[in-house]
Amino acid sequence: MADELELLRRANPVPVDGPHFGEGPLDHNAERHLDRLMRQRTPRRPRPAWGLAATAVVAALVSALLFTGQTTAPAVAAPRPLLVQADSTPVSLKTLAERAQAAAADGSPKLRKGTHVQSWSIGMSDNKPPITVPEERIVRWNADDSHTEIVVATDPLHPGRPVLGEEGKLVEDGHVLSEQTYPPSWSDAPPQSPPPTDVARLRAYLQEAAYSKTPLNTRELLDAVESLLGTWTLGARESATVARLLAETEGLRPLGQVTDRLGRRGLAYMYDRPGARKMLIMDPATGAVLGLETTFSKADPQYGVKAGDVMSYSAWMR
Template sequence: MADELELLRSADPAPPDGPHFGDGPLDHTAERRLEQLLRDPGDGLDGRRRGRPGLLPGHPRGPLPGRLLPGPGRLRLAWGLVATAVVAALTLTLVLSGPSTPPAVAAPRPLVVETGSTPVPLNRMAERASAVAGTDGAPRLRKGTHVQSWSLGMSDDKPPITLPEERIVRWLADDSHTELVVATDPRHPGRPVLSDEGGEPHLVDAGHVLLDQTYPPSWSDAPPQSPPPVDPARLRAYLMEAQYTDTPLTTPELLDAMATLLDHWTLGARESAALARLLAGAEGLRPVGRVTDRLGRRGQAYVNDGRGVRRMLIMDPATGAVLGLESTLTAPDPEYGVEKGDVMSYSAWMR
């Protein structure tokens, strides 16, 4: 199914990369398309009659991480040119309010395993990670993270929305650290993305800074602030402590604890090898084949089916390092407007 946002962009008479955007008037074709769109705002992009679109209000954060896109209410979009503003706001509202459109607007689609690809067992991946850890010049542990994430926010009276963000945390020599968060989507580089900064959902430019802050020194020695161990058994205990539990972690809990770890540390080769060996012993984490992640990286995928959620772990086939983790809903929930197969969250970690 075509990406709904791509359909919108194809209908824009003044796209960002067009020759008449920002430095001159619309050409004749663009003027004609603009006139057609404005003639009857009740018509959809495909010519079928839709309800007259309203503008969308903001709404509060939902119970899941991320931010929410409002449902059939009002949304104010800030655009540079008046003509482009009218077309973009109108067509976006059509998609958000149209009865036949999916509720999770702008949500990434689930990753798809390549047909005919050969699954690689996790114990073999752990062997590869251990081999890399024994080489000269292998990557070393570094405190801080660089992660691209998508999180689905839900509300019982508004449609869900996925907001893409990129987060970079760097620790300094005095144990202070900086955190930079920007709104961006690598699937559509340079194009505007949704944000609810300030409580009102709106479009912002790609790379718009949501947070840029320096924090004072911190010397906590409790997980996940303390360095992770390189022994699988000790790493398991470390992750349990990071999750504030004395009970052995289930596989879904282990994967969530792993994500917490990777949101604080960029693992070195030895730490990645310990994590791979720990994951190789996890129950119900099965290899399914090769995937290409949302940053265009090839990886091996491992799937665990939990209660209502399917988690897909993506690992680098050469080094055994974790590349990403995707959580997908396995059942619809009409109360929150989500469908089976909607991506609840996704993280792609980078060095």
């Protein structure tokens, strides 16, 4: 634990003399930057890209289980991997991109800053069982460039049942975990600036958003798209541009039709990377990204995970 704490102290993506966040909490971009630094410095430990708030909840839960004598696992089940419909026909990303382009002809819906996402994230630690935290996050931006973020403990897979909340306690479904308003930010750097609707410019935009000086590989590109969706609710034209970009990306295999965790019909595309698989779920008519699921492709007894366990899942809504 000591070495991890030291890594956290040294990572610090926001210096104390920074112009905006010197004495305040990290914003979403800083959290993602910190997480990226951590994954680069500790490659032997597969960690999902989740926020610091969720990490704190898991840490508190582990402490509660250890020091209060509680031995029964909370009544929150980890989601099962999505299954591709057996009789469905795979659709190439090129074909989907053409559909998305046609659907975007009237330019509706429009691009909107802000996001609404339901997520499930697994927390792992040495010699302790993995724990899945379900959250719904709503981010709304105001005219003065301030924004409000509300995080709610809820699990659509088990409506009405208690879910994990702050300090590792079970809370009622819909319990507000946090509500914060952030002051205006006038940054025009990606992903704060509006995404372009040209494929080449979008590729450069995502590379800048990922703080990379070199072209992004497929894994990095999917991470950058996830970062984009953490800031913007894409319009029809932006979704079509993302679809065209992904159609030019190597390693994404069409699988067929799935029903996502919010009951929506989607097309699945798989990317395999060492130790994990990433499933991209896209709207079959508009090409909009509906979700991203990461599963372990091999067991890791040290962390109590099996091949096929869901590492993280995000479902975006309008």
